[in-house]
Amino acid sequence: MARPSLGKPALFRPFESPAYHNSEVFKAVRRFLLMGLVALVVVTTPVAFWIWSEAERHALQNSKDATHHLANNVVGPLLDEEVLSGQPTGTERLEERLRPWVESSSVFEIRLWDKDGRIVYADDPKLVGQTFGLPHEAQDVLAGGDVPANLEMQKDEVNTPGVENGELVEVYVPVTSPDGQKLVFESYYDDDGVRQEQAAVLFGMAPPFLLSLAVLQLAQLFPAVQLARRIQAYEAGRSRLLRRAIEASELERQRIARDLHDEVIQELSGLSYVMESEELHSPVGQRALFSDARRILQDNVRSLRAMTSELYPPDLNRLGLSGALARLGDPLEERGISLELDLPEKCELDRDRAALFYRVAREALANTAKHSRASKAELHLHQDGGRSEIRIQDDGCGFDQSEGSPEGHFGLRIMKDTIGEAGGTLQVMSAPGRGTTVIARFGGGGTDVPASFGHESEPVPTA
Structure with missing residues (x-):
């Protein structure tokens, strides 16, 4: 087994893009202006109708006054x-x-x-x-x-x-x-006189009214831009903290994998050779005891090596997400569980999303292998526009969600918090006798990765 190297994980690159943040601020300002335009239309439309109605009333009153004058001063005396x-x-x-x-x-x-x-x-x-x-x-x-x-x-x-x-x-x-x-x-x-007076009143009042609303909108634009920048700065800070937490987690997993490989596994492997030597040179009556002990020791070494592989994930940049996900089926096959993969030919995912999806799939399939007593599992990865989704389901025994997460499912609870911090969602659905389904999403339904989280990461191919 190759020795795990210790260092900065290749999965994440702490890089912030000012251009991207500026584009997000521009989008926020554009949304603000669009909403302001909608509000302007909503406000001015009834006001315009009111002005039109008042102008008509005023014009009709002028007609009444003129008729009174004509009737009383011209017609009446005759x-x-x-x-x-x-x-x-x-x-x-x-x-x-x-x-x-x-x-x-x-x-x-x-x-x-x-x-x-x-x-x-x-x-x-x-x-x-x-x-x-x-x-x-x-x-x-x-x-x-x-x-x-x-x-x-x-x-x-x-x-x-x-x-x-x-x-x-x-x-x-x-x-x-x-x-x-x-x-x-x-x-x-x-009616031309009435309509002309209506138009004169409306077009006389409309420019100052619209100008006042435009000035009010522009006066609110500057604080809106400032607020958008503060929100972007907060999102960028949160993304950096999340990235550092994930990097620290990966570093710790690498260190544990290295320690297991360099110390525990090596020593147990050496002890296995000693046991084999003792078995060959021991009395016949004790050889069975040494054989059983050596077999148990070798099983433990294999388990530790499998644990080391889980702790130190494959290189997503080299294998691609599809290749890394396909490797997750090996432990299932050893337990007699078939894994059906449904992966798109092309699915552009940045490294951060790919890493989180891989960790969700790894945790869910590990639970399937250890606790579900399933015979079949399925893994689906889909991307539609800005929405990405990974779904893992099995036909195992399931569990009652009203009783909380059973033993072995705490990793998914941690992943749910991590996915949530990254702007996505993770949902676990299960029922006794009906298997378990785990779905992680980014984008769609109002959730997405925060403003700098993985934006500049290079896409990870799916195959």
């Missing part, structure tokens, strides 16, 4: 008996007074209703004198209610003569004739 009775002279006088408003396109349609629903005056002469049902809005105005101003689609030829389809501003206001008769003045305005 509502004498000639106009109310529909005589041509009165109608022509009122039409002459309203013509500038209509021709300037500030007023689209005009009607004057009495309380019985008769149209006293309209810019369309065909409607004058006709009686229709008094609109509900006009009834409310006559009853002293609020003056309505609405944007609505006009489709009814009776309600809006001369207009096919289109959105107009409809306003009803009360007007009183000189003799005290109450009427309703109805006017229609083109």
